[in-house]
Amino acid sequence: MQGNERSLAARAAWLSFIGGYTQEEIAQKLGLSRVKINRLIAEATEAGLVRVFVEGNAAECVALESRIAAHWQLDFCSVSPTVDDNALPLRTLAAAGAHYLHGVLERGEAKLIGIGHGRTLDEVVRYLPRIARPDIRFVSLLGSLTRHAAANPFDVIHRLVEVTGAECYFMPAPFFADSIADKKVLLAQKSLKDVFSLARAAELYVVGIGEVGSQAHMLATGTVTEKELREVKRAGAVGEVIGRFLDKTGKAVAAELNDRAVALKLEEIKGKSVVAIAGGANKIEAIKAVLESHVIKGLITDEATAKAIVDTLDGSDVAAGKKMAKR
């Protein structure tokens, strides 16, 4: 679909979704057949030109939200109905995350925002509607992948720039340095130091959470090798956030890989406004680990994941006994 066609598609989609006209009416207005309009709207939808947000949450989700927020002392938690049936609920997370981020941008809540990495985050940003925000700056929290791969920090932040017109800052470095010595050298670079200090100054951090398992996205993209992953796993790692692998108590594991990550240290962002967007059956342990670390202040996830997380809790800190009744 090129220029003219695309423009027509956007036009038709607008008239349909915002204008509330029927396809028949639009067809007349634009002098095309109804079928053509139907196809244009389908194309526009397909191309991701149409983004829908739903405000307000289902009661069950709200219950999960408050349970999780209370248990880990979060400032906020957002749980949305799971709609995907595959392991990674990208649709839900993209919509929920984009809704959150859009709100932040719209309210101008933060002028300098740190951005993590990952497939989920990439999807979130893809779903973000265009919003002019030239006064905001985004800064990457960790090195970019050296080899080309989907959803590396560069891509995520680049798309943010496209959509908002904001300024952005990358880490001109690999995600993991080849050795601890190499990392030292990299960190000594002025260009990196500048970005690091900018990242430290961010008012809000939006991060993804990685799992440690055969499905790990980092493995698929070649960011880490199987050997490296096995190693951190042996050290007890069950999850990852901004390049740091954590054990189930939320502590960074003692593995060389953790020291080779070109990224902010967790201590540097702890206590600040950090929001994680993550979900999926494989990530339950990882998300719990990150929650345990108390690095994050907000969590955006899906209902199935939230339920799984809550189910592993004992009933100690809630009056949540009633949800058992169903089924």
Added chain:
Amino acid sequence: MQGNERSLAARAAWLSFIGGYTQEEIAQKLGLSRVKINRLIAEATEAGLVRVFVEGNAAECVALESRIAAHWQLDFCSVSPTVDDNALPLRTLAAAGAHYLHGVLERGEAKLIGIGHGRTLDEVVRYLPRIARPDIRFVSLLGSLTRHAAANPFDVIHRLVEVTGAECYFMPAPFFADSIADKKVLLAQKSLKDVFSLARAAELYVVGIGEVGSQAHMLATGTVTEKELREVKRAGAVGEVIGRFLDKTGKAVAAELNDRAVALKLEEIKGKSVVAIAGGANKIEAIKAVLESHVIKGLITDEATAKAIVDTLDGSDVAAGKKMAKR
């Protein structure tokens, strides 16, 4: 709608819009009837819980169109993406205007068409593709320039004839008479009277809009003198349409020049099908004035101009274009 209901509505809307499930599927999932789901989604939409964004240049243009059309009760409004960076977006207007005019001719919507003047209109007609229409007649709405100058009504209408093979009728008179007495004499001429009555009978009027400022095209072509322009400006004029200068409320200003124009009176075309083609940074006030006069029923403009016009509006009728809920 209270708590529980609202929560269900949110879930249903989420499953529908984000999940892409059919209402039937959602009904099964939630154990409710399809009709109930339909109502829940309608309620959620009604309550403004669902926000839809359509990306793309064209979508933004459509938004501007409906906003402008609603605010000034136009029958239609066409906003095209601005491509020119100079003050007068001739390319855009020419293409959009030609597209409109071509459609009118092709559909044979009007057999007798009144034509105004101006550089924009000239450009529109230059851009018009050849289309045989010997059954259509064009009639000039105002006097031709006496001295040779670009884009006088003669040229515009002459080109129309070339392109369509239509018949045409000029005003054999200057654009402005030298005095009110002279104008009387001119109007008394049989040849002029005939054209005037033809002009009054036109089914469609296509006009340009002139600005009142140092860049005014009329000044450059010598149609009006600096002194005359200064005078109407002092009387409050901010825009011009078929030789009449209007103040910002859309009323013709009290200036002698206005009474010397050899052209139809605005009252004579008001209520009829009048379409203006105009755009450009300098013309914003002029276009607003003409819109305020409610003489025109249609406007063809460019995105930048439309945005500027809309920006001066308060948010009172934002929901424009949204079809009102049926009773």
Added chain:
DNA sequence: TCTTGCTTTGAACATTAGTTCATGACTCGT
């Protein structure tokens, strides 16, 4: 110029969404 294979088109059909209306459940005042 004539295939050949691909793309685009819209009429006809299939599915999904939206509306209406009769019904019964419920509320509230007496």
Added chain:
DNA sequence: ACGAGTCATGAACTAATGTTCAAAGCAAGA
């Protein structure tokens, strides 16, 4: 407790949307 009115409900219907398929259009190569 009893009726008058209100409200929610879903079967049945209508409107809108989505899909299929045969035919037309079109471009590239022989």
